[in-house]
Amino acid sequence: MIPAMPPTGFRGLSLWHDTIGEIEPRPALTADLEVDVAVVGAGYTGLWTAYHLVTADPAIRVAVIDKEVAGFGASGRNGGWCSALFPASLKRMAAERGRDAAVRMQHVLHATVADVGRVAAEEGIDCHFDQGGYLSVARNPAQLERVRAEVADHRRWGFGEEDHRLLDAHEVTDVAGVSNALGGSFTPHCAAIHPARLVRGLADAVERRGVRIFEHTTAVDVHSRRVVTPHGTVRAEHVVLATEGYTPAVAGRRRAIAPVYSLMTATEPLPDDVWAQIGLEKRTTFADNRHLTIYGQRTRDGRIAFGGRGAPYHYASKVSPRYDRDERVHATLRRILVELFPVLEGVTFTHEWGGNLGVPRDWFPSVRHDRHTGLAFAGGYVGDGVATSALAGRTLTAMIRGDDPDGLATLPWAGRTSRDWEPEPLRWLGVNAVTALMTSADWSERRTGRPSRAASTFWAALGQ
Structure with a gap:
C-alpha cells in the first residue's frame, strides 16, 4: 500500500529529502x-x-x-x-x-x-x-555457490575473516531474519547512512x-x-x-x-515486535546474491529503505523526472522485500522514488x-x-x-x-539486454539452483 504523496518542493524527490525539511x-x-x-x-x-x-x-x-x-x-x-x-x-x-x-x-x-x-x-x-557492516545472503544453491567462491577469492588475495567472513544459515539469521537463508557472507566495511x-x-x-x-x-x-x-x-x-x-x-x-535508473521504496516506521523478527539491530545493510542488484537498510527512524535495479535504460541516455518512478519496478521491489521478510506482509510503504547512476562502458x-x-x-x-x-x-x-x-x-x-x-540504437539495445539477461539469470537460478551460464559469461567478458 502506497498512500498519496504529492511532491512539495524538493521533498518529493525521496524519503531522504522528505526527512531533512525544506x-x-x-x-x-x-x-x-x-x-x-x-x-x-x-x-x-x-x-x-x-x-x-x-x-x-x-x-x-x-x-x-x-x-x-x-x-x-x-x-x-x-x-x-x-x-x-x-x-x-x-x-x-x-x-x-x-x-x-x-x-x-x-x-x-x-x-x-x-x-x-x-x-x-x-x-x-x-x-x-552506523558502521554495522554488510550482509550478503544466499537464498538458493546457486547464490550459495557464488558467495563461497567470493569469500574464497578474497582469501587468495590475502584478505582474512576480519574483512570477509562466510556465514552458515544460523549465523545469517542471527543478524537478519531473512527467509530461506542457506548461508551468506559478512564484511564490516559498510555503514548505513x-x-x-x-x-x-x-x-x-x-x-x-x-x-x-x-x-x-x-x-x-x-x-x-x-x-x-x-x-x-x-x-x-x-x-x-x-x-x-x-x-x-x-x-x-x-x-x-x-545513465541507468535504480529505484527505491520505504516502509512506514515499524513497531518493535516486527523488528524483533527482522533483526538488523546494528543497522547492517543487506542484500541477497542475485545478479540484478537489490539493497536495503534499517533507517534510524525504524523503516526499511529498499531498492534495486530493473528499470529500463532510456533511449539516447535521456534523463527525466518521469523516470524516477515505475510502478512495475516498485511493485517488484515491495514483493521482493516481503519475500525476504514475510513479517512485512500488509505493512504500509510510504515512499517510492528513483534516480540515475553512471555506468561506464567497461563497468570500471x-x-x-x-x-x-x-x-x-x-x-x-x-x-x-x-x-x-x-x-x-x-x-x-x-x-x-x-x-x-x-x-x-x-x-x-x-x-x-x-x-x-556505442551509438544508438546499439546502446539502448545493449544496456536493456543486460538487464533482461540478469533478470532471466536470477529466474533460472531460483528454478534450477544452478549458476547461470549466461550471467557467468557476461561477467567473464568484462574481465570480472
Whole structure:
C-alpha cells in the first residue's frame, strides 16, 4: 500500500529529502567569475573534492555549480550504503596496475568507509552513520555457490575473516531474519547512512571554508580552463566534471556514461515486535546474491529503505523526472522485500522514488586529471559511489595540487579512461539486454539452483 504523496518542493524527490525539511536553493551565478578550481556538480564527488582542496589549502579559490541543488541527484537519493564495494573486481584491477596495486586499492576503500564517518563527526554532520557492516545472503544453491567462491577469492588475495567472513544459515539469521537463508557472507566495511543529510552537510561544510556554491546554474559547456553558464563564465586553472549519471547532458559527452535508473521504496516506521523478527539491530545493510542488484537498510527512524535495479535504460541516455518512478519496478521491489521478510506482509510503504547512476562502458570507475588542459573527471561508480566518491575527492585533490604523499594517483582507477558507449540504437539495445539477461539469470537460478551460464559469461567478458 502506497498512500498519496504529492511532491512539495524538493521533498518529493525521496524519503531522504522528505526527512531533512525544506531546501532553500542557493543563489545562481549571475556574472563572470575567476577561481582556481571550478567544480561542475554539487553531489558527493564535487563536494568531497572541494572539501579536500580547501582543507589542504584554505587560500585556494573553489566554486561549485549545479543545475539543481546540492544533493539533487544520486548523492541525495541513493540506498545509503557507505561501502568498500567497487564495481571492478580485484582481478580486473590487477590487470590494470598489478596485484599489489589492486590489494592496496581495496585496503584504501576499507579505510575510506571509516574516514567518511570521521569527517562527518568532525564537521557536525548528523548523517546517521552506523558502521554495522554488510550482509550478503544466499537464498538458493546457486547464490550459495557464488558467495563461497567470493569469500574464497578474497582469501587468495590475502584478505582474512576480519574483512570477509562466510556465514552458515544460523549465523545469517542471527543478524537478519531473512527467509530461506542457506548461508551468506559478512564484511564490516559498510555503514548505513542518511545520504541527503551527508551531502547537504558537506555543502555547508565547504561553504564554511569559503567555497562558493551556485545552484540552479547550468553548465552549458565545459572547456579547458572555463565553464560556460547562461549568465556567466567561470574561469579556472582546473575544471572538475563531477556529474556522474548526468554526464551525457554535458556537450560532447553523450556516450561517456550511460545513465541507468535504480529505484527505491520505504516502509512506514515499524513497531518493535516486527523488528524483533527482522533483526538488523546494528543497522547492517543487506542484500541477497542475485545478479540484478537489490539493497536495503534499517533507517534510524525504524523503516526499511529498499531498492534495486530493473528499470529500463532510456533511449539516447535521456534523463527525466518521469523516470524516477515505475510502478512495475516498485511493485517488484515491495514483493521482493516481503519475500525476504514475510513479517512485512500488509505493512504500509510510504515512499517510492528513483534516480540515475553512471555506468561506464567497461563497468570500471575512473578518476583523472590532465595537467595540460586542467580538465578533471571522477565517476562511473555503477551505484557504489558513497565511499568511492570520497576517495575520488582525495585523489583529485592530490592530482590537482601535485602533492600525493599517499600515492593515490597510482591506484588502478587513476588516470584511466573507459571507451565510449556505442551509438544508438546499439546502446539502448545493449544496456536493456543486460538487464533482461540478469533478470532471466536470477529466474533460472531460483528454478534450477544452478549458476547461470549466461550471467557467468557476461561477467567473464568484462574481465570480472
